[in-house]
Amino acid sequence: MIVGAPRIGILGGTFDPIHCGHIDIASAAERALGLDRMVLIPSSTPPHRELPVASGYHRFAMAAIAIEGRTGWAVSDIELQSGATSYTATTLQKLIDDGSRPDDLYFVIGADAFAEIATWRDYPRILDRAHFVVVSRPGWPVQMLPERLPDLAARMHHAPVDTNGRVPMIILIDAPTADVSSTAIRRRRLAGESIAGMVAPRVQQHIEQHGLYSTKVIAFGATDTPQVPPAGRLHG
Numbered sequence: 001m002i003v004g005a006p007r008i009g010i011l012g013g014t015f016d017p018i019h020c021g022h023i024d025i026a027s028a029a030e031r032a033l034g035l036d037r038m039v040l041i042p043s044s045t046p047p048h049r050e051l052p053v054a055s056g057y058h059r060f061a062m063a064a065i066a067i068e069g070r071t072g073w074a075v076s077d078i079e080l081q082s083g084a085t086s087y088t089a090t091t092l093q094k095l096i097d098d099g100s101r102p103d104d105l106y107f108v109i110g111a112d113a114f115a116e117i118a119t120w121r122d123y124p125r126i127l128d129r130a131h132f133v134v135v136s137r138p139g140w141p142v143q144m145l146p147e148r149l150p151d152l153a154a155r156m157h158h159a160p161v162d163t164n165g166r167v168p169m170i171i172l173i174d175a176p177t178a179d180v181s182s183t184a185i186r187r188r189r190l191a192g193e194s195i196a197g198m199v200a201p202r203v204q205q206h207i208e209q210h211g212l213y214s215t216k217v218i219a220f221g222a223t224d225t226p227q228v229p230p231a232g233r234l235h236g
Contacts, residue, residue: 005101006036007163010130011108012079012088016052017060017207018066018187019199020178021110024109025135026073028175029108032159033133038073038108043086047121053186054212056080062207066200075149089122102168110177111140115148127155131163133171135154138179142172189213 011026018040026038042059045051052059060077067073078094079086088107092127107130114134120126136142146153156170163169180198188195190213195204207213 005104007033007104007106008100009033009035009038009106009108009133010041010092010095011038012041012043012086012091013062014046014052014182015040016054016167016182017059017185017199017203017212018063018179019203020181020197021137021180023200024175024177025110025137026108028135028173028177029106029133031171032175033106033163033171035106036072038067038070040067040075041072041091042075042077042082044079045085047085047087058210058212060208062199062203063204065206068202086173087121089120089126089129089181092126096129102129103131103163103166105168106133106171107131108135110131110135110137111142111145112137115140115145117152122151127152127170128168131168131171133159133173135173135175135177137177142174145172186213190215 009026009029011022013022016023022040023093026040029035030038041050042056042063044056054062060075060080061082063075064066067075079091095105109132111134114132117123117127117132132144134145142158146156152170156172159171159173161169161171163171178198185195185198188198189207192214195207199207
């Protein structure tokens with residue numbers, strides 16, 4: 001690691017919508033590893049999930065609202081601007097091509113999602129493009145991962161861990177995170193039920209103001225007009 005190079009956390013996701021669990025995961029990584037920055041990256045078209053309900057414009061906006069007041073946090077439109085299927089391997093490689101070093105990048109992910117890492121594009125080489133920071137989720141303690149992913153067990157280290165000068169590793173963080181999902185939020189909205197406490201108050205306000213997730217949709221962004229912010233900008 002270059003002395004003085006920022007340690008950058010990256011949290012990718014559909015964020016449809018962003019919820020308290022997402023923020024808990026990123027916060028746990030920031031605390032445990034002393035990260036200098038945290039960048040949230042809303043995906044364009046996720047490869048492993050159904051198409052997003054809200055447009056990229058609203059998902060970006062909700063992510064930006066959710067991190068207001070958090071020093072060093074930002075939202076990037078790098079995947080939204082591409083318009084293509086969003087692959088983490090591609091995004092990490094682009095960051096490296098733009099000058100970042102793998103040992104300065106910390107890709108943050110929930111234990112439930114990491115359990116499926118073998119299905120991701122460019123596995124296992126993707127694990128060499130950043131430290132993978134895996135945080136416990138309800139029902140998915142990080143302690144179960146070495147047994148579930150025995151081929152990766154030797155690369156797993158429990159935080160706190162010294163990453164200075166180390167090749168990318170898998171860092172396990174056992175921390176409480178909110179038991180909430182974007183799917184549950186969308187279902188509650190469709191049923192006319194409250195989502196208070198599941199998302200940040202101003203994110204809830206945005207959802208309600210724009211009528212997001214309150215009606216069934218057929219295609220991507222059908223509830224609003226797809227837009228993204230100007231290319232290349234970081235917000236937060």
